[in-house]
Structure formats: C-alpha cells, structure tokens
Amino acid sequence: MEQVRPQSFARRSPIHHALQAEGAVFAPLPGGDAAVAAHYDDPAAERAAAGRLALADLSPLPRMGLKGRDTFDWLRAEGASFEPVPNRAFAQDGGGLLALLSMGEALALAGPDGASPLVAAMAALPAATPGRLAYPLPRGDSHYAFALAGPLWPEVLATLCGVDLRPAAFASGAVAQTSLARSNAILVRHPGDDDKPLFSLLGDSASADYIWSCLRRAMAPHAGRLVGTEALTGDGGSGTGLGKNAH
Amino acid sequence: MKLMRCPLNGERNISEFVCGGEVKAMPDPDKASDADWGRYLFFEDNPDGEIVEWWLHAPSSYWFIARRDTRTEAVLETMTVQEWRERQGTVGSGQAQGQSADSQAHGAQGTNG
Amino acid sequence: MSTVRPEGRLGDGFGLLIDREGSLAFTFDGKPVAAHPGDVIASALYAGGRRVIGRSFKYHRPRGVASMAGHEANALVQVGHEPNVPADLTPVKAGIEVRGINVTGSLDRDLMAGLGHMGRFLPAGFYYRSFFRPKGAWKKWEPIIRRMAGLGTIAQSAPHGDFDKRYGFHDVAIVGGGPAGMTAALAAAAGGASVLLVDEMPALGGSLLYARTDEGGAAGRRRADDLKGRIGAEPRITVMTGAVATGLFTDGWLSVAQGSRLHKVRAKRVVVATGAIEQPAVFRNNDLPGIMLVSGGQRLMRLYGVAPGTNAVILTCNEDGYGYALDCLDAGVAVAAVLDLRPDPDGPLRRAALARGVRCLKDTGIGEAKGGRTVEAVVTAPANGAGSAETIACDHVAVAVGYTPNGALLFHAGAFCRYDEEQFWNRIEDLPAGVGAAGAVACLWDEKRVSDHAGDAGGAAARGESSPAAAPDPAAGGLNHPHPVFPHPQGKAFVDLDEDLTIDDILTGLKDGFTDIQLLKRYTTLGMGPSQGRHSAVNGVRIAARATGRGEASVGSTTNRPPYRSEKLGLLAGQSFEPVRHTAMHRRHVEAGARMMPAGLWLRPAHYGRNGDAEAAIAAEVKAVREGVGLIDVSTLGGLEVRGPDAAEFVDRMYTWAYAKQKVGRCRYLLMTDEAGVVIDDGVAVRLHEEHYYLTATTGGVDGVYREMLRENASWGLAVDIANVTAAYAAVNLAGPKSREVLATLVNDIDLSNVAFPYMEAREGHVAGIPARLMRVGFVGELGYEIHVPSLQGEALWDAIAEAGRGHGIRPFGVEAQRVLRLEKGHIIVGQDTDGLTTPHEAAMGWALAKKKPFYVGKKAVDIQGAKPQERRLVGFTLKDQDAPCPKECHLVIEGDRIAGRVTSAVRSPNLGRVVGLAYVPPEKAEAGSDFQIRIEGGRMVEAETVPIPFYDPDNRRQEV
Structure with missing residues (x-):
C-alpha cells in the first residue's frame, strides 16, 4: 500500500516537513484535500501519552472564522449551541468546537474526524454578501492548530505563557487570547473532563515552525510525546477527543 | 509588572498591551485654521493628573479606552470604545448603519506585531 | 601565628546543613580543599584553615568572612568561568576550581597591597580631582587604575549556560522563611489561600537556625522544626528554598531566582519577612580577617560546624554578645573577654555567661584591632572617655551592636523609611497596597509579638486585606547602638568594606560640600558596592548626622532598587525566545541555496546561491526576469x-x-x-x-x-x-x-x-x-x-x-534582485526612499492624491504642506562618469559647504549599463538635466545629473503587454 504523504495533496500543514522528519505516518482527511499525521511509531504509547502530555498537529483540519455584527445571529440560524459570552468555547452536535473570541467574532474547529457542519457552512459563505454583516475568515490558512493533550500542559506552558492555565483559573470551555513565546496565540481548554484535558493552541501559521520547536523544547524535560489524530479519538473518554458528542 | 484589565480579555500583564496615546477629538478640518491643525497634531496636554488614552490588547487586536492617573500610574478605569463614546455623547451617525463600535474595535485575531 | 589550622568540625547542635558522612573535593587557587555536602565555599575554606579569602577593592587589604550571609563583598571569588561568586552563600560542588580575585600575586601575598599605604592619595572621589595633570595624564592613568580596580575576570570562552523562566501564580507570596515568614505562611494557608514561601537558604528556619536567645541554646532549632513540620503538612503552601526574591514590582509581581531558573510570580498579596541585617562596628582595622558579626560566627558554627577561632573577644551592646559567648563555650572556643559598650548592662544571657566564668567588661569598646593578615589582638578603649586601654590577644572578634531591617523589597515596592531616634533603626513606612511586612523587617523583636503579628499579616493577606501596621516593640529598645563608630587618629576605620571607605572618607565628602545623603552616597560611593549598603548605609548616615549637627531622621537615607542580589544576565535572558516567521515556500528557498535574510520577523531569500558571488547571482536573477521568466x-x-x-x-x-x-x-x-x-x-x-x-x-x-x-x-x-x-x-x-x-x-x-x-x-x-x-x-x-x-x-x-x-x-x-528591478523603474520603497517626514509632494506622488475627496487621513496636512514651497524633492539621478563608483544609501548631496540632500537608493543597473538611483535634492535641482554632487566613500565627490524616471522602459510598455 502506497504511503500517504503530505505532498500528495496541494494543501499541506505548515510544519509537514518537521512532522516527516519526526517519522509521522499520515492519513488522508475525510474531506480528501490534505493529509494529517495519524500516528508515529508506537500507537499504544501515544494513546497513553494523550492522558499525560502529548502534542499533535491538527493544522490541515477544517477551520474557519466568522466576524461581524451579525455573527451570533448567523450561528443561531445554523443551529449552533452556545451562550453569547466572549472567550468561551462550546462543543457542537455533529462534531467540532465553536470558540467565541468576542461579541462579534467566532472560530469553528473540526475534530480529528473532520466533521464540522459549522465549518462547512462558514466555508460555503461568499466572501461578502450585501445585507449580511458576517464575514468568513480563512482561519484554516492564517492559523496553525495544535492539540495539547494531558494534565501536565499547564505546568509546561508556564515556561512560555504568562496566563494561569491551571483548572481553577482556566476552566473547561475557557478561551485565552494571549502571547506565547512572544507570539500571539489563542488557547482553548476543550469542554470536558478535567482529568484528561485537551487544549487547542492556535496562532499565526507563519510562526508554526517556531512555536512547534518551542513546545517540543518545553515538553522535553517532562517526557512528553508527539502523537497523531488516532491517539486523540475514539477511546471513549469524554474529554480527550474532538469526536462526536464530546461535551 | 503592572496588570491591566482589558474589557474583553480580563486582567493581563501589561506586556500584552500597547498604548495608543491620548484620546484627542479631531477638530473639523474644513473649519480649523492651519495653526489650529498644527496644535491638534503636535501638541499634547500632558496633564498632571487624569488622562484618557487609547490602549490596544495586541494578541486580540482589541482597542479600548483607559483612564489613567499620570502621577501614580494607577489605571483608574478601562471601558469599551462604545462606552466612552456614549459618555461623550458622540454616539451618532456611524451607529445608524448598525455597527456597534465595540465589534469594530475588535479586529480578527491578528498576526504577530 | 600560622594561618593554616587543622580541620575538625563541631559536634551535636552544630553543622545543621552539612552531611558529615559525605565528602566533596574542590580546589582553591590550585590547591585541594576538602568539604562536606552542604558546605558553602567559605565554610569549607574556613574549616581548612584559610582566613584570607579576598582582597579589598581599593587598598587590596586582606579580607575574610564577616557576615557569612553575603552582606558584604569580602567573600567574592571566581568559580571556574564565573566571576564574583559569593563564597559565603554558594554551595560547594565537586570539582569546582575556585580562585581569589582582585589580586596580583596570591591572596596571601598580594603585590598590590602596597596601595594600602597610598591612602592619602586615594581619598573618596579622587578620580574626580587627581591624575589629570599634566594634560593627557588621565589617558595614561585610567587604564592602570581600571586594571587595579574591579573584581573577577570574564572568560570570553565561557560556555553558554542553560537558563529558563517560569511563570507562577499564588494568592499570597511570603518572602523569608524565618519565624515570622513561616508563621504568616501557615496563617495564610489556614485562611484558604494558596501560598508561596521563599527562602534564600537551603532550609527553612532563618535566624532560628543559628541565633541564641536562650541559655540552653536549642530553643530556636526546636521552634524551627515545629514550624517546618507544620508547613510540610500543609498542601496549600509551596516552599522554594535556595531561592532569592530579587525584586518586588507593581501589582504583586515578584522575581525569584532559583538556580538557573527565574520565576516570575504573580501574587495577589505579598508579605515581606526578610528579617534584619546585623550591623558592624567601625574601629581601626575592623576589616581584619577573623573579625566578623556575631551572626556571622553563629552561622559558621551552627550551619556548617566550623569553629571561628580558638580565642575570641566579643564586642556587644545587647544580649546577642552573651548568647555568642555561650555558643563559643559550647563549641570549645575560649572567650578572652566580652566588651560591653553599655555602662550598666544586665540580662539573663549575661548572667549565664558570667556564671560560666566569662570575663565581662562594661563601658568598654574596641579602640583598634591589631594583626597582619588576620586579627591577633584588640586594644580596648573606654566607651565614654575616661578609663585605660588594655591589649587582649585573640584570633577571633565577634561584634553585636544592633541591626537594620532588611527592607530592600519593600523599597522596591515604593516604601520609605524613617529613622526611629529612640530605637536607633529605620522604621519602614508607606507600604503600598497589597504588600505587608512581618517580623524583624517590621522592627519587631519579641518572639510572641512577632508570632502574633505575623499570624495577623498572613490571615489578612489571605482575605485580601491590608496588613496591620506594627507598633514599636519595646523589646527592641536597647537592641541597637546609636553610634557604634569609634574614630582613631591613625584612621583605617572602615565604614564600607566593599568600597574601602573609612570614616575619614565620609568626612572628606561632607567637607567637599556633599552633605545631602544622595550626593554623599554618589560622591563617596558609600553603599554602591555589591552589598548595596547593607552593612554601611546606616553607619554612614550616623557619621553624616553627627558631623553636620543633624538628626539621622533629617539626614534621611537612600533607597534600594532591584535586584536585591546580583542577577546573572543569563537568568534575565532565559531562553531568548525570538519568533521567526516562515512563508509556505521557506523550505524550497533553503533547498535552492538561498541566502536568507530577515525582513522584520520574516525570513526572505536575499538571493539564491549563498556560497558563490552574490553580485553575479543577483545580476543573473535580474537578467532572467528581464529576458525570460522569474519567480519571487x-x-x-x-x-x-x-x-x-x-x-x-x-x-x-x-x-x-x-x-x-x-x-x-x-x-x-x-x-x-x-x-x-x-x-x-x-x-x-x-x-x-x-x-x-x-x-x-x-x-x-x-x-x-x-x-x-x-x-x-x-x-x-x-x-x-x-x-x-x-x-x-x-x-x-x-x-x-x-x-x-x-x-x-x-x-x-x-x-x-x-x-x-x-x-x-x-x-x-x-x-x-x-x-x-x-x-x-x-x-x-x-x-x-x-x-x-x-x-x-x-x-x-x-x-x-x-x-x-x-x-x-x-x-x-530574491529581494535583492527585486530591488534592482524596481529601482530601474524608479519605484519608491516606503521607509527607504521615504523617511519620517516625507510628504507626497516631496516624493513626486501628487498624482496619487485625489482631487475631489472631502477627507482622507492626512489630507489637511498634505494640503497645508502642498501650499508651501517644497524644501526638497525626490528625483531620479545618474552619474556623469559611468565608471565612477556607485553611491550607497545615505551618501550625502553636498552643495558648497552644506548638506543639500541624500541618496536613498542606488544601483549599477545591469540592463542600462550605468548607475541609477533616487535622491533628495533641493527643489531647484529637481528639473531633468540639473547637476549636483554626491559625497561617497572616503570623502570623494562624484558628479550626478537629475534624470526622469522610469530609467528603464520609460513608456512602461513591457509591463502592459
């Protein structure tokens, strides 16, 4: 069976060279327009690491933003579940996460299974429609997306970020727009289990190589592991995955 | 390291912010003399006391207003641009088109810088 | 008297921090030294018999440990590549190579010691007034003086250290793990707060570990064990030992250095419980090795199990001196005499000392100390004028004449101090909101008072309330001597050990007119050495007060600024995060051999072919675009x-x-x-x-x-x-x-x-x-x-x-080829061809200004400036001599003897076979055909001529096909 390579697709993660150098094994996304790192050399150890300290690249996954006065109205019309509170994230039926960055801006992320009707709906919007004051943003290209899995991350991120990310200060569903290693970043603690937390880290895609190497260096003293999408999905745990019905 | 309370993001280290200078009302360019315009551009009140300033939360590109005491450096209050304009009574024509100044003050999650 | 003594550590009740079973070896000035795990460098050296561990800054006088707490710079040594390491605070590590600093020759025989006799020529501020004549003399003397001054050496080849930083978040941060700090921490935790407790030493306890306040001598250690046990059982308290709080900043931001990591702690409330610093007495030769503070001797004995000598003289004005006498006896050190400055001293510890046969004199001080490289005797002097002098042989002198609150962090936070003219120490006031003080730093001394107040302070901090103020503690009355300064006609009575300042130097500064304490400090350098006045500022103020007929409170004092202890630059740098941005094609550029260059945070290819001739590569790229096809x-x-x-x-x-x-x-x-x-x-x-x-x-x-x-x-x-x-x-x-x-x-x-x-x-x-x-x-x-x-x-x-x-x-x-191509078309680059003042009219961009728009940002200013005559114009130019060198950016346009403009861009165009560029020139030179001159490298003038732009394809046909 021929190996799937990022180069088989036009759309590639900003760090696909680094991932290949680390020995990632790729799988095509369900949408078929990119390859994502599915696992490395020890899937069992990777699944275990996801409950402790693990890092995955989810940059090729679908991701869109929407901004403008009518953003919340549009989301309600699409049946998204959320409360109109800024800097909060909500899991969506049908898959994925909706993060509200302000009263007029939202960011939708698909899960590792690629399912997010909300992202698809945003992507289908024309760039500008007269009368609709809600404009799609190409967050899939402007931002990298990394998944940080495991309860050790707040301690590791304390060497990179001046925001208190421990559960008491940064609870389930919290969003922080801040600076990490001197680069602007969005941090989300996915709604779910405090014992097996999952964070999404998003930021300037041009800085992806730099941020990835900062995270690797910060993880090293704590024996963290690189993992792929397979370690984050389908293990039945309520908080680790971005899969369906993760609440 | 000072703390600054951003109306959108809450209390953060001041290193996340950029000061945009004193809030100055622009005179009507059609009516102002050249000298008036020069004064508007190049002179600052530099008060020994309370000053009202533009501040930007850089990671979220969010502009807001802060009242600061220049003697003690204490930040007395922060508020949205919308709220400041309401206090000034300058909420007006722009609003007719329905955009809240608050959602305008917040740009898309910016890139570095 | 031999300066080398046999090794041997004190027994039970002494040596709390060392592991007697273990051993470590290191070298000092090339010779092997034995140590126990837990020793600091100075204690191991002292145990091995070495008394002289440094040479003073100016006079190269022999120096030894005095405070054993880094409160003076006597104990600075070089450890491998690292200069200026405090030997009295730094733990021994196996195999380190330690050297003395500031010596020519050896520590025992410093060839520069002769400077001690030149004191007359090197008073305070001498470098403002001497060595300047004849003209040019300073140029000759300055390098010599600089070489003679200064401390350790920096090794250019030193390997990079590994440093990093960590953010921390707590409800309450307590600095100082002595009795007050520990009590406050327990109270804050009991109040539900998350607590950080920071102490500089490897173990909690502070003064409880070495001070003697009871006859039996074990009360302090018992109390320390009890408090430590309770802290260990309290999950809400995070303890950091071997950690120094170096600065306290706005809104509860505390910098803490621990090893090679800098912690940036945000606390909602901070309680400073950093204790008090024992102060020295000023008398002739008070800097001889073997003369130390009582607390210094106690630290040597209690923490490291090292006897400070065999025969001690103790100078005191309070109970501490008698406690020390009992410590000495317990350690097998003979006490030749206790000299009490008070006319009528009494107290339980004095009585206990007398009962054990210690010779105690009253109304007596030290007139001078005598000795060569170490102290060998003291000559007593009456404290109040009348009386005779006695010479007492000794090999160790310990001094207990009072304390000053260790308030540096409080000063960082904006507090001030006021000298209490009844208790003779500085009371720290005006604490900012969110910062409290507990224990000796708040001028509290009695054990119960300290404990009660610290408990209140911790509880208040947990509730987010202000710390209660501490009323003066009667128990501190009589603790501090009002003026432990004893001038001698032959001088050499040191006020500031770091800067080698004597009483005479302070008086000289005052006589020179610098009576304001801020000026006196800076003129004499009092308190400007590594210990930042910890042992010298208060006595300096006392001397200034008496000499100018003022009270100490009205003389005032200088403040402290961060860092409390010297911080390595590596700690401040941490991992040096430097964001870099890559385009999606970055890897392809590197693979194609591009020389990458920074453009802001981005990396861009300057040109391809990084190992070859850059000019040729750029020319080839330009040619490809002009004649074939290129991709950027x-x-x-x-x-x-x-x-x-x-x-x-x-x-x-x-x-x-x-x-x-x-x-x-x-x-x-x-x-x-x-x-x-x-x-x-x-x-x-x-x-x-x-x-x-x-x-x-x-x-x-x-x-x-x-x-x-x-x-x-x-x-x-x-x-x-x-x-x-x-x-x-x-x-x-x-x-x-x-x-x-x-x-x-x-x-x-x-x-x-x-x-x-x-x-x-x-x-x-x-x-x-x-x-x-x-x-x-x-x-x-x-x-x-x-x-x-x-x-x-x-x-x-x-x-x-x-x-x-x-x-x-x-x-x-790449970018370089693109710059050539655009310049051949005369296109400006904002920020290169425009500067901080360039208006559209100056840059010949009037065509890009709308004629009929009512408003755009800058319109009014543009119109105002457009209505005035222009002062300069940006024009295209070429050189009259095609073989003349190409000018560089910012080479000046010169007219007669004035600067008339400058070049902003210039290149030798491969396509046109000549130099073309853009320059600011006076408006009268803006017309095509005008001549002007450019001054290039080496002052050479080249002739230039204004020409129309674009230079290449003036009709713009090629881009419009």
Whole structure:
C-alpha cells in the first residue's frame, strides 16, 4: 500500500516537513484535500501519552472564522449551541468546537474526524454578501492548530505563557487570547473532563515552525510525546477527543 | 509588572498591551485654521493628573479606552470604545448603519506585531 | 601565628546543613580543599584553615568572612568561568576550581597591597580631582587604575549556560522563611489561600537556625522544626528554598531566582519577612580577617560546624554578645573577654555567661584591632572617655551592636523609611497596597509579638486585606547602638568594606560640600558596592548626622532598587525566545541555496546561491526576469480584507487616492499618509466586489496599518469589517516576458490574453487547481502576475510553477534582485526612499492624491504642506562618469559647504549599463538635466545629473503587454 504523504495533496500543514522528519505516518482527511499525521511509531504509547502530555498537529483540519455584527445571529440560524459570552468555547452536535473570541467574532474547529457542519457552512459563505454583516475568515490558512493533550500542559506552558492555565483559573470551555513565546496565540481548554484535558493552541501559521520547536523544547524535560489524530479519538473518554458528542 | 484589565480579555500583564496615546477629538478640518491643525497634531496636554488614552490588547487586536492617573500610574478605569463614546455623547451617525463600535474595535485575531 | 589550622568540625547542635558522612573535593587557587555536602565555599575554606579569602577593592587589604550571609563583598571569588561568586552563600560542588580575585600575586601575598599605604592619595572621589595633570595624564592613568580596580575576570570562552523562566501564580507570596515568614505562611494557608514561601537558604528556619536567645541554646532549632513540620503538612503552601526574591514590582509581581531558573510570580498579596541585617562596628582595622558579626560566627558554627577561632573577644551592646559567648563555650572556643559598650548592662544571657566564668567588661569598646593578615589582638578603649586601654590577644572578634531591617523589597515596592531616634533603626513606612511586612523587617523583636503579628499579616493577606501596621516593640529598645563608630587618629576605620571607605572618607565628602545623603552616597560611593549598603548605609548616615549637627531622621537615607542580589544576565535572558516567521515556500528557498535574510520577523531569500558571488547571482536573477521568466515569493506582503456596505467609504478615508468608484476587477495603487501628512505605507487595492476590497501593504507596515484601521473605525463607526489576512495567503510574482506562456499551462478558467486580462486588473480562478487571486501590477516593470493562494497550498503552487517554467529557464529571484528591478523603474520603497517626514509632494506622488475627496487621513496636512514651497524633492539621478563608483544609501548631496540632500537608493543597473538611483535634492535641482554632487566613500565627490524616471522602459510598455 502506497504511503500517504503530505505532498500528495496541494494543501499541506505548515510544519509537514518537521512532522516527516519526526517519522509521522499520515492519513488522508475525510474531506480528501490534505493529509494529517495519524500516528508515529508506537500507537499504544501515544494513546497513553494523550492522558499525560502529548502534542499533535491538527493544522490541515477544517477551520474557519466568522466576524461581524451579525455573527451570533448567523450561528443561531445554523443551529449552533452556545451562550453569547466572549472567550468561551462550546462543543457542537455533529462534531467540532465553536470558540467565541468576542461579541462579534467566532472560530469553528473540526475534530480529528473532520466533521464540522459549522465549518462547512462558514466555508460555503461568499466572501461578502450585501445585507449580511458576517464575514468568513480563512482561519484554516492564517492559523496553525495544535492539540495539547494531558494534565501536565499547564505546568509546561508556564515556561512560555504568562496566563494561569491551571483548572481553577482556566476552566473547561475557557478561551485565552494571549502571547506565547512572544507570539500571539489563542488557547482553548476543550469542554470536558478535567482529568484528561485537551487544549487547542492556535496562532499565526507563519510562526508554526517556531512555536512547534518551542513546545517540543518545553515538553522535553517532562517526557512528553508527539502523537497523531488516532491517539486523540475514539477511546471513549469524554474529554480527550474532538469526536462526536464530546461535551 | 503592572496588570491591566482589558474589557474583553480580563486582567493581563501589561506586556500584552500597547498604548495608543491620548484620546484627542479631531477638530473639523474644513473649519480649523492651519495653526489650529498644527496644535491638534503636535501638541499634547500632558496633564498632571487624569488622562484618557487609547490602549490596544495586541494578541486580540482589541482597542479600548483607559483612564489613567499620570502621577501614580494607577489605571483608574478601562471601558469599551462604545462606552466612552456614549459618555461623550458622540454616539451618532456611524451607529445608524448598525455597527456597534465595540465589534469594530475588535479586529480578527491578528498576526504577530 | 600560622594561618593554616587543622580541620575538625563541631559536634551535636552544630553543622545543621552539612552531611558529615559525605565528602566533596574542590580546589582553591590550585590547591585541594576538602568539604562536606552542604558546605558553602567559605565554610569549607574556613574549616581548612584559610582566613584570607579576598582582597579589598581599593587598598587590596586582606579580607575574610564577616557576615557569612553575603552582606558584604569580602567573600567574592571566581568559580571556574564565573566571576564574583559569593563564597559565603554558594554551595560547594565537586570539582569546582575556585580562585581569589582582585589580586596580583596570591591572596596571601598580594603585590598590590602596597596601595594600602597610598591612602592619602586615594581619598573618596579622587578620580574626580587627581591624575589629570599634566594634560593627557588621565589617558595614561585610567587604564592602570581600571586594571587595579574591579573584581573577577570574564572568560570570553565561557560556555553558554542553560537558563529558563517560569511563570507562577499564588494568592499570597511570603518572602523569608524565618519565624515570622513561616508563621504568616501557615496563617495564610489556614485562611484558604494558596501560598508561596521563599527562602534564600537551603532550609527553612532563618535566624532560628543559628541565633541564641536562650541559655540552653536549642530553643530556636526546636521552634524551627515545629514550624517546618507544620508547613510540610500543609498542601496549600509551596516552599522554594535556595531561592532569592530579587525584586518586588507593581501589582504583586515578584522575581525569584532559583538556580538557573527565574520565576516570575504573580501574587495577589505579598508579605515581606526578610528579617534584619546585623550591623558592624567601625574601629581601626575592623576589616581584619577573623573579625566578623556575631551572626556571622553563629552561622559558621551552627550551619556548617566550623569553629571561628580558638580565642575570641566579643564586642556587644545587647544580649546577642552573651548568647555568642555561650555558643563559643559550647563549641570549645575560649572567650578572652566580652566588651560591653553599655555602662550598666544586665540580662539573663549575661548572667549565664558570667556564671560560666566569662570575663565581662562594661563601658568598654574596641579602640583598634591589631594583626597582619588576620586579627591577633584588640586594644580596648573606654566607651565614654575616661578609663585605660588594655591589649587582649585573640584570633577571633565577634561584634553585636544592633541591626537594620532588611527592607530592600519593600523599597522596591515604593516604601520609605524613617529613622526611629529612640530605637536607633529605620522604621519602614508607606507600604503600598497589597504588600505587608512581618517580623524583624517590621522592627519587631519579641518572639510572641512577632508570632502574633505575623499570624495577623498572613490571615489578612489571605482575605485580601491590608496588613496591620506594627507598633514599636519595646523589646527592641536597647537592641541597637546609636553610634557604634569609634574614630582613631591613625584612621583605617572602615565604614564600607566593599568600597574601602573609612570614616575619614565620609568626612572628606561632607567637607567637599556633599552633605545631602544622595550626593554623599554618589560622591563617596558609600553603599554602591555589591552589598548595596547593607552593612554601611546606616553607619554612614550616623557619621553624616553627627558631623553636620543633624538628626539621622533629617539626614534621611537612600533607597534600594532591584535586584536585591546580583542577577546573572543569563537568568534575565532565559531562553531568548525570538519568533521567526516562515512563508509556505521557506523550505524550497533553503533547498535552492538561498541566502536568507530577515525582513522584520520574516525570513526572505536575499538571493539564491549563498556560497558563490552574490553580485553575479543577483545580476543573473535580474537578467532572467528581464529576458525570460522569474519567480519571487512575495507572501510576506501584507494582506487586508475590507468588507461591508461602507467598504468603499472606508478605503477612501484611509488612503489618499480615489477608490469609491474603482471598478470591480480593477487594481489601483494605494498610498497612505498619517495625520501629519507623512507617507507611511503603500500597496495595491483590488476591488473584488461592490462591498469587498482586498488591499496589499508593505511587509513591515501591515500590522501597524491594520491597528490604525481598527482604531480609526472605532471612532468612525462605519459598517465595515477589516481583517488582517497576511498569513492566510501565500503569494508569488511570476514576472518576465515569458510569464504569460508559463502561466497559461496552469490556468484553465481565466482568459489570460492582454485584451481579456489587461494591466492593473485582477481575476479570480485556479492555478494548478489551487484557488487563486491574480493581479497584474508593475512593480518590477515586466509582464507579470501576482498570484495569491491559501497559504497551506503555497508550496504546491511554487512547485507547479517551477515545473511549468522549467522548459522556459525559469529562475527564482530574491529581494535583492527585486530591488534592482524596481529601482530601474524608479519605484519608491516606503521607509527607504521615504523617511519620517516625507510628504507626497516631496516624493513626486501628487498624482496619487485625489482631487475631489472631502477627507482622507492626512489630507489637511498634505494640503497645508502642498501650499508651501517644497524644501526638497525626490528625483531620479545618474552619474556623469559611468565608471565612477556607485553611491550607497545615505551618501550625502553636498552643495558648497552644506548638506543639500541624500541618496536613498542606488544601483549599477545591469540592463542600462550605468548607475541609477533616487535622491533628495533641493527643489531647484529637481528639473531633468540639473547637476549636483554626491559625497561617497572616503570623502570623494562624484558628479550626478537629475534624470526622469522610469530609467528603464520609460513608456512602461513591457509591463502592459
């Protein structure tokens, strides 16, 4: 069976060279327009690491933003579940996460299974429609997306970020727009289990190589592991995955 | 390291912010003399006391207003641009088109810088 | 008397921090030294018999440990590559190579010690007044004096250390793990707060570990064990030992250095319980090795099990001296005498000492100490005038004349102090909100009072309330001597050990007119050494007060600023995070041999072929674009989406030209001025839709432009959305006469003919199947297409075009080639050809100013300046002599004897075979054909001539085909 390579697709993660150098094994996304790192050399150890300290690249996954006065109205019309509170994230039926960055801006992320009707709906919007004051943003290209899995991350991120990310200060569903290693970043603690937390880290895609190497260096003293999408999905745990019905 | 309370993001280290200078009302360019315009551009009140300033939360590109005491450096209050304009009574024509100044003050999650 | 003594550590009750079973070895000045784990360098040296561990700053006098707490610089040593390591605080590590510093020769025989006899020529401030005549003398003396002064050496070859930083978050931070700090920590934790407790020493306990307040001598240690046990059982308390709080900043921000990590702690409330620093007495030769503070001797004995000598004289004015006498007896050290400065001393410890046969004199002090490299005897002197002197032999002197609160962190936070003229120490006041003080630093002394108050302070901190103020403690009355300064006609009574300042030096400063304490400090350097006045500031104030007939309170004092202890630059640097931005094609550039260069945070290819001749590579790239086809990565250029019903109005207000009537599908040059009418950015506007503009901006300017757009519209309230999409799009410029041919093989859904897709228009479609925005713009002056695609597909686009162009000899070209190409067309680069004052009129950009718009940012200023005569003009030029060297940026235009302008860009154009460039010249030289002169390298003048731009393809035919 021929190996799937990022180069088989036009759309590639900003760090696909680094991932290949680390020995990632790729799988095509369900949408078929990119390859994502599915696992490395020890899937069992990777699944275990996801409950402790693990890092995955989810940059090729679908991701869109929407901004403008009518953003919340549009989301309600699409049946998204959320409360109109800024800097909060909500899991969506049908898959994925909706993060509200302000009263007029939202960011939708698909899960590792690629399912997010909300992202698809945003992507289908024309760039500008007269009368609709809600404009799609190409967050899939402007931002990298990394998944940080495991309860050790707040301690590791304390060497990179001046925001208190421990559960008491940064609870389930919290969003922080801040600076990490001197680069602007969005941090989300996915709604779910405090014992097996999952964070999404998003930021300037041009800085992806730099941020990835900062995270690797910060993880090293704590024996963290690189993992792929397979370690984050389908293990039945309520908080680790971005899969369906993760609440 | 000072703390600054951003109306959108809450209390953060001041290193996340950029000061945009004193809030100055622009005179009507059609009516102002050249000298008036020069004064508007190049002179600052530099008060020994309370000053009202533009501040930007850089990671979220969010502009807001802060009242600061220049003697003690204490930040007395922060508020949205919308709220400041309401206090000034300058909420007006722009609003007719329905955009809240608050959602305008917040740009898309910016890139570095 | 021999300076080398046999090793042997004290027994039970002593040596709390050392592991007697273990052993470590290191070297000092090349000779082996034995140590126990837990020893600091100074204690191991002392145990091995070494008394002289340093030489003083100015006079190179022999020095030994005095405070054993880093409160003076006597114990600074070099450890391997590291200079100025405090030997009295730094634990021994196996194999370290320690050396004495500030010596010529050896510590025992410093050839510079003769300077001690030159004191008359080196008073305080001598370098302001001497060594200046004859003229030029200072130039000769300065390097000599600098070599003689100064401490350790910096090794240029030292390996990089590994440092990092960590943020920490706590409800309450307590600095100081002595009795007050531990009590406050327990109270805060009991109040529900998360607590951080920081102490400099390797174990909690503070003075409880070594001070003697009871006859039996074990009360302190028992109390320490009890408090430590309770702290260990309290999960809400995080303890950091071996950690120094170096600074206390606004809003509870505390910097804590622990090993090679700097902790940046945010605490809602801070309690400072850093104790008090014992103060020295000033008498002749008070700096001899073997003379130390009582607390210094106690630390040597209790913490490290090292006997300070065999025969001690103790100078005191309080109970501490008698406690020390009992310590000495318990350690087997003979006490020759206790000299009490008080006329009528009494107290339980004095009585206990007398009962054990200690000879105690009253109303007696020290007139001078005697000795060569170590103390050998003291000569007593009556404390109050009348009485006789006695010479007492000894090999150790310990001094207990009082304390000063260790309030540095409180001063960092903005507190002030006021000298208490009844208790003779500085009371610290005006604590800012959120900061409290507990224990001796708050001038509390009695054990119960300290404990009660510290408990209150901790509890208040947990509740987020202000700390209760501490009323003066009667138990501190009589603790401090009001004036432990005893001048001697032969001088050498040291006030500041770090700076080698004697009483005479302070008096000289006062006589020279520097009576203000701030000036006195800076003129004499009192308190400016490594210990920052910890042992010298208060006695300095006392001397100044008495000499000028003022009270100490009115003399005032100087403050302290961070850091409390010296911080390595590596700690402050940490891991030196330096963000770098890559385009989607970055790897391809590196693989193709590009020499990458920084453009802001981005890396861009300067040219390809990094190992060869740069000029030749650039020329080849330029040639490829002019004659064939070239490809450049322009992803770094800014991209902004402006959308909404008021999009056109918004663009019209932000930029100088007219955009509201721009047709969909057309491109238009963008020029931006600030409110003062100065050119700040440029780019291209593409109207994709009635309510949608895609704007490009310069690489360095886009982030600032975006912020200003957001700020302006926050005031204007227009119905428009602005998004910075720079990183969302990768972009290339495919340029050259063959570019259309190459592109045609990759595009099916756009008619690329010149009729269907003319110059200065834009189209959306697909290139190699990738969704793309295409724009025909003319920056490099050839037929070309700027192609913008989603950035995650940028590498695929690059590969597809490279493949498609292979048969046409396509070459990648970099920033340097692009600069040549654009300069041949006379196109300006904002920030290079414009400066902080350039207006559109000066830059010949009046064509980009709308005639009929009522408003744009900067319009009024532009109009005001346009109505005045211009002071300079930016013009194109060439050199009259084609073989003359090409001028560089910022070479000046000279007219007679004045500067008349400058070159902003210049290049020897490969296509034109001559030098062309842009320069600011006086307006009368702006007309084509005018002559002017440029001064180039070496002061040589070359003749230049104003010529029209563009230089190359003046009719712009090539870019419009």
